[in-house]
Amino acid sequence: MANKKEETASFVIRFTQKIFQSEAGEPQVQWRGNIRHVQGGEEKRFSEFDSAVEFIREKLADLTLVAMEDKTPEEQKGILAKSFDMWKKMALTAPQMVIETIKDPKKQIEQVQTQLTQAGENLTQKIEDTISQRLPIDEWRASSKSDYKNLVGLIEKLAKDMEDLNKKVDKLSKKK
Amino acid sequence: MGNFQVWRDGTQVSTKEWGRDKTVQLFQFLLTARHRRALHKEQIADRIWEDLDTIDQTFKVALHGINKVLEPDRKSRTEPRYIQRQGITYQLNLKDIWLDVAAVEGLVRIGNEALLTHPSDAIIAYHKALNLYEGTYLPNRLYEDWSSAERERIQLLILNTYISLGELLLNDNPVETIRLAQQALLLDATWEEAYRLQMEAYLLKGNRPMAIKTFRQCEEVLAKEFGIAPLPETKALLKKIVERK
Numbered sequence: 001m002a003n004k005k006e007e008t009a010s011f012v013i014r015f016t017q018k019i020f021q022s023e024a025g026e027p028q029v030q031w032r033g034n035i036r037h038v039q040g041g042e043e044k045r046f047s048e049f050d051s052a053v054e055f056i057r058e059k060l061a062d063l064t065l066v067a068m069e070d071k072t073p074e075e076q077k078g079i080l081a082k083s084f085d086m087w088k089k090m091a092l093t094a095p096q097m098v099i100e101t102i103k104d105p106k107k108q109i110e111q112v113q114t115q116l117t118q119a120g121e122n123l124t125q126k127i128e129d130t131i132s133q134r135l136p137i138d139e140w141r142a143s144s145k146s147d148y149k150n151l152v153g154l155i156e157k158l159a160k161d162m163e164d165l166n167k168k169v170d171k172l173s174k175k176k
Numbered sequence: 177m178g179n180f181q182v183w184r185d186g187t188q189v190s191t192k193e194w195g196r197d198k199t200v201q202l203f204q205f206l207l208t209a210r211h212r213r214a215l216h217k218e219q220i221a222d223r224i225w226e227d228l229d230t231i232d233q234t235f236k237v238a239l240h241g242i243n244k245v246l247e248p249d250r251k252s253r254t255e256p257r258y259i260q261r262q263g264i265t266y267q268l269n270l271k272d273i274w275l276d277v278a279a280v281e282g283l284v285r286i287g288n289e290a291l292l293t294h295p296s297d298a299i300i301a302y303h304k305a306l307n308l309y310e311g312t313y314l315p316n317r318l319y320e321d322w323s324s325a326e327r328e329r330i331q332l333l334i335l336n337t338y339i340s341l342g343e344l345l346l347n348d349n350p351v352e353t354i355r356l357a358q359q360a361l362l363l364d365a366t367w368e369e370a371y372r373l374q375m376e377a378y379l380l381k382g383n384r385p386m387a388i389k390t391f392r393q394c395e396e397v398l399a400k401e402f403g404i405a406p407l408p409e410t411k412a413l414l415k416k417i418v419e420r421k
Contacts, residue, residue, distance in 0.1 A: 010321035
């Protein structure tokens with residue numbers, strides 16, 4: 001098994017926002033950034049987020065290559081292709097997410113909340129699917145409020161029957 | 177900040193006393209995580225020794241090591257004074273520990289609060305804070321990610337303090353302002369405020385050539401590192417310097 005540290009790449013990103021007026025008097029905003037790969041210590045400055053994405057991609061590719069040293073060339077090729085695919089997806093959405101956050105933080109938070117809710121629902125569905133695979137659904141289900149109500153009703157009825165029964169026993173005892 | 181040193185009742189703890197590096201590492205992690213609530217043993221060990229299989233034993237030995245270093249005369253079966261344990265969680269007793277980073281933060285906070293109403297108090301507080309700064313936070317853990325966020329936070333705190341103090345001293349002591357701006361640039365060579373502050377200080381001293389040279393340095397660094405030009409504010413300052421003959 002690979003050392004866990006060889007499976008981890010951490011990055012510290014600093015953004016500095018500059019708001020100023022252009023020579024024509026138009027309000028302008030500029031972002032300056034600095035990204036550092038913690039484990040390797042290398043740093044890169046950027047004013048376009050794509051440069052930071054490229055920096056992360058390079059470091060992750062290095063990480064994948066190190067982790068594949070003991071694999072066959074075919075396996076290496078497959079893993080690397082998958083790794084790049086995953087990174088491509090992330091690299092396409094991450095800059096957009098940053099841009100949208102800068103433009104409209106509230107909207108972005110709402111989107112994240114929606115994603116979290118969806119993830120939660122998916123997880124719940126997965127759990128339900130797993131449970132239903134282990135136990136037939138007609139043999140097991142979670143107790144609901146109506147189950148509880150029925151149970152309370154049954155106990156009350158039972159208590160009433162007991163009370164009636166006690167009264168009858170008392171009556172019979174007195175007759176004797 | 178700077179070299180990691182621990183002092184116990186006025187005496188510096190030697191490297192030999194610390195023994196294993198994992199003991200130092202655990203103590204440094206607890207110092208770094210001091211703002212967080214008590215942490216579980218597993219949470220701590222997972223952050224600093226993620227590649228270890230013998231976490232329980234390593235944690236136990238390292239914790240024993242810290243307690244032995246900090247309280248060599250503690251009687252057995254008595255509670256440790258500095259590392260507090262509650263169930264399976266651990267945290268530092270910050271009431272009894274003086275920490276340079278915490279002292280700097282406190283002084284900067286005092287400075288910031290006094291900045292507008294009592295600038296002379298702010299100057300004293302900022303000076304004291306910067307005098308305590310002896311370098312990067314835990315430089316021997318530069319490549320360990322658990323220390324990165326704290327290092328970044330402190331660097332920004334120090335950077336902004338250099339600028340705030342430099343601005344406060346600009347009219348009365350431009351030479352000191354120049355020194356402070358240069359210190360800020362040692363931390364981040366692209367910090368444009370520091371160049372601007374230095375230009376203003378040189379201008380006040382009547383040293384126009386150095387003020388212009390500082391602008392050129394700024395222009396060069398920003399072009400090289402970001403591929404951008406200085407802000408209009410910096411260019412306007414240059415114009416003011418050039419026009420003042």
